[in-house]
Amino acid sequence: MNAPVKIETTLKDWETDQEVRWCPGCGDYAILKAVQRTLPQLGANPANTCFISGIGCSSRFPYYMETYGFHTIHGRAPAFATGVKLANPDLDIWLVTGDGDGLSIGGNHLMHVLRRNVNMQIMLFNNEIYGLTKGQYSPTSREGTTSPSTPLGSVDRPANPAAFALGAGARFVGRGFDVSKNLPDVLKAAHAHQGAAFIEIFQNCIVYNKDVFNDFAAPKGAEDRQLWLEDGQPMLFGSEKTGGLKGIALDRDNLHLTVVEVEGDDWEAAGVLVHDVTNRSIAHMLVELPFGPFPMALGVLYDDPRPSYEAGVAAEREKATAGKQANLAKLLASGQTWTVSGTAQDPV
Incomplete structure (x- = not known):
């Protein structure tokens, strides 16, 4: 596997001539632009980049990226992406999925691509609804969600995508939202991660779940409702304008996170935690924080690389073939093989 050669591009180099066809106002437009603006900053090469998706509104993404791409089948994008990465480990793979595509029929495939640690960026667009099939509730829909499939309100307890990823063994877990100015920073950190x-x-x-994230994503009062995490920095949120600076601390007696008030700017005296992206235990706590009593944890929650799957496969293949020459005829004639002689008329 070779290190990618960085090149200079602009946003225009990543746009296709295809008409972008999402509902007017859909958050996918903002995500698309965030990705198209981020890739030039990474020095990425369109000829070495591949976007792979499953089925759903989010899965139209490859059509709008001037790169290689596969629009595959429902929930199976991780399997296709794994195959592409093994066939050409030097490709920069971006997998695009949704809460329905990735966590229902595709949950098993998503689990294994995370567990195996195949080197790619996996973007899961979570709108807490099935948009493409007209608004049925999805695995991440909140309890009480009314939809064509739950007219009296969903009684399901929703899946937590970030908690799922950590539980599946993911070594990098990040969060953002469509119109956030910080989303490109999360994408850059994900791209830098090996695995x-x-x-x-x-x-x-x-159309089907409008403004469901306004409780934390609306601009007004965002300081109190968003906890943007940065490695090596204290977990602070709020401001003097919105009732004072607050922070996240660890209740060491009961081993759970708690909100503390910060006097002035003395966050250390208040016991505010400093974010460590390699601390898996704290990452688990952060993704499980109930919104309301706590702000929404955003940014890079966990980042602790380990060797990737395709690197292990390549090393195994190199070891198995060391000192050997490829000889297909010899291979076919070895092992459990036999020769049939005579004619069809000869007795068996």
């Missing part, structure tokens, strides 16, 4: 990088992106479905 499977999982990014949950909260995405507004303007």
Whole structure:
């Protein structure tokens, strides 16, 4: 595997001539532009980049990227992406899925691409609804969600994508939302990670689940409702304008996170935690924080690389073939093989 050669591009180099066809106001437009603006900053090469998707509104993404791409089948994008990465480990793979595509029929495939740690960026657009099939409730829909399939309100307890990723063994877990100015920073960190990088992106479905994330994503009062995490920095949120600076601390007696008030700017005296992206235990706590009593944890929650799957496969293949020459005829004639002689008329 070779290190990618960085090149200079602009946003225009990543746009296709295809008409972008999402509902007017859909959050997917903002995510698309965030990705198209981020890739030039990474020095990425369109000829070395591949976007792979399953089925759903989010899965139209490859049509709008001037790269290689596969629009595959429902829930199976991780399997296709794994095959592409093994066939050409030097390709820069971006997997695009949704809460329905990735966590229902595709949950098993998503689990294994994370567990295996295949080197790719996995963007899961979470709008908490099935948009493409007209608004049925999805695995991430909140309890009480009314939809054509749950007219009296969903009684399901929703899946937590970030918690799922950590439980499946992901070594990178990030969060952002469609119109956030910080989303490109999360994408850059995911791209820098060697291995499977999982990014949950909260995405507004303007038709079937409008403004469901306004409780934390609306601009007004965002300081109190968003906890943007940065490695090596204290977990602070709020401001003097919105009732004072607050922070996240660890209740060491009961081993759970708690909100503390910060006097002035003395966050250390308040016991505010400093974010460590390699601390898996704290990452688990952060993704499980109930919104309301706590702000929404966003940014890079966990980042602790380990060797990737395709690197292990390549090393195994190199070891198995060391000092040997390829000889297909010899291979076919070895092992459990035999020769049939005579004619069809000869007795057996």
